[in-house]
Amino acid sequence: MRIHIKFSILLITILLASCTDVIDVNVPEAEPRLVVEASLDWEQGTEGNVQTILLSLSTPYFDSETINYVTGAEVKVTNNNTSEVFNFLDNNNGAYTTTNFMPIVDNEYSLEITYNGETYSAVETLMPVTGINSVYQSKDQGFNKDFLEVNVTFDDPADIENFYLIKFQQQGNFLPELFDISDEFTDGNEMHVFYEKEEFKAGDVVEINLNGISKQYYNFIRLLIEQSSDGGPFATIPAQLKGNCINQTTPENYAFGYFRLTEVSKEIYTFK
Template identity: 55%
Template sequence: MKLYYKILISTFLAVNTSCTDVVEVDVPEGPIRLTIEASLDWEKGTAGNEQTILLSTSTPFFDSQAKPSVTGASVQVTNNSSGAVFNFEDQGNGQYTTSSFVPVFGNSYSLEVVYQNERYTATETLLPVTDISSITQSREDGDDDEALEVNVSFQDPADIENYYFLRFQSRNDLLPELFYIKDEFIDGNEATFLYEKTEDEEDNIEEFQPGDVVDIILLSASEDYYNYLQLLIEQFEGAGDPFSATPVALVGNCINIDNPDNVPYGYFRVTEKVESTYTFE
């Protein structure tokens, strides 16, 4: 596929006349790829049996339409430790669901997606996550000592290499704030992470106010997922920065067995999570 943009170039002549030339610019586009959003998140305190996997295809960079959903695929997850197979049923809208998934800590799980006669696979291990020990608010710990911030604390288990994914979502904002965490400097200790919004009229950012609500999710993460998140967040935060590294298409842990050149986008994760909500006072 090719995308053409018309650029109008106006040249003013000395006699105050002008002419307009139409220049067609050929903008290269990458191939359309299968996108796999397979996040099997087991919320602490629940059975974790209901899970959903989303399949779609990538879209051109300048395309404002929603990602096309993928139907007609075969999707299943296998517990490599027990041999149990969980089939995900096609809902006809890009969603593939199951109500029979059984999460087991320490077990390895493999995803298999068959789409257009090509087989995609990925493997992850389910790791437990520690509880959130407290959620508080303050004003003095962030960059602005007058702005409200929410503080989330948790106890990191000692002598175990842990990785975390911490997600804050203000209900006033479209996009969340994401943190990837390695316990290298907090091993065995209670750690606190804060989320503050500094007012910025140019970017239409407003500080937290009393009554604002923030949804908080803490997930366990494998080392591979931690590395993937690090690259993902760095590219997202560097968007528009002329001094940042050139963005590249991120490849997750999913591979195409039948056609290695047709690499899919997305990631297969199996995690435990804790959720909470905080309302500023």
């Protein structure tokens, strides 16, 4: 009986193995598009004169290692309120840098990129941010009372529609944790955000960035955060997100990415 059972299991294993076919899925590849990483962040307490814009080309879906940096483009940002122009110099590695940028909150700025015979443009306003009031650790805010969490508080200005992006970056981790925040129901109050993680332990260091962002960028980053998380059964169906960079020469050849300008309050916290 035991011999019969062993023989049956062996036979089933052989049959299953012999029925395995390799299926090659042909995924269509779209033409590369310009990818714009233009986040001009003015850290409180600094001049904000050094700014960098990164340009690259999109890659096939399954190619997670190749980065096609763009060189030879012309990049400039103009303050539409003062007409001052800031040219970003090509570093020949996909980075375009200026050392004389002048950030002014509530001023409108225009980005213009000329690449491969086409001109891309975007318009944004440099949004202010309140400073961070306090940063502290706890174990009683999240879903698990055994996990450490870092807490951040800041004051929301009253009678003004405000939007925020807060980033928690644990030192040693490549990917940050992002939270988009609106003051729709908390206008004029002290805001409180916490970040809980099972792996947090004493000695871990977390960098915290609090950015003031525009409503348009809030809508964009909110969808991006939703699509990058697992989301559960009621998550938003993934869709191609278009930023605010418009191809003025060939509109259908739009760019990926976003042009944003923000004031940012930064803190570094070490768990005890």
